Amino acid sequence: MERQTLGERIKRTSKKVLRIVIALVVITLISLFSFYYWGVYEDGVMAGRILRVSIKGVAFKTYEGKIDLQAFGALKNASPIAESFDFSVEKSDKDLIKELETVALSGERVNLYFIKRYAIFPWRGETRYFATRIERLDSK
Structure with a gap:
């Protein structure tokens, strides 16, 4: 047997x-990327028009939208408070985009x-x- 020095x-x-x-560094980086990419912080609904x-973007084309939120009844005898809100839509969700x-x-x-x-x-x-989805309120 050889002896190792x-x-x-x-x-x-x-x-x-x-x-x-x-x-360990590679596993940590993959875990962090996965968490930030697929993790959901909030799930909710907003009403408006x-x-x-x-479609926006130079290098990456993405679907972007804007909804006009109105706080109806927030203040008695006052006009509605208007606020707009920006959102994105996944490219793969063609039905929602349409x-x-x-x-x-x-x-x-x-x-x-x-x-x-x-x-x-x-x-x-x-x-x-x-x-993620839309519910129409005025359609009859």
């Missing part, structure tokens, strides 16, 4: 430790269901808010 044992041990550290749905375009042109009041993500990724959208 102290230097060889230290070199082999340091290589093992380096591999373990690199593996869709003002616009458009329905958003339809209600934007008709001016109907809608309930817009959304999720809020932890982070913004440029290929996904300009906001952390993503429309």
Whole structure:
């Protein structure tokens, strides 16, 4: 049997430790990316009228929209308080995009269901808010 010198044992041990550290860093980075990419911070609904749905972007084309929220009845005997809210739509959700375009042109009041993500990724959208479905209120 060959005897290993102290230097060889230290070199082999340091290589093992380096591999373990690199593996832990890679696993941590993948976990963090997954959490920020797929994690949902908030799930909710807002009511109002869709003002616009458009495709934006230079390098990454994303679907963006704006809803006009109105606080009806918030103040007695006062005009409604208007506030607009920006949101994004996943590219793969073609049915939702088509329905958003339809209600934007008709001016109907809608309930817009959304999720809020932890982070913004440029290929996904300009906001952390993503429309998931729409409920038309004025359609009869």
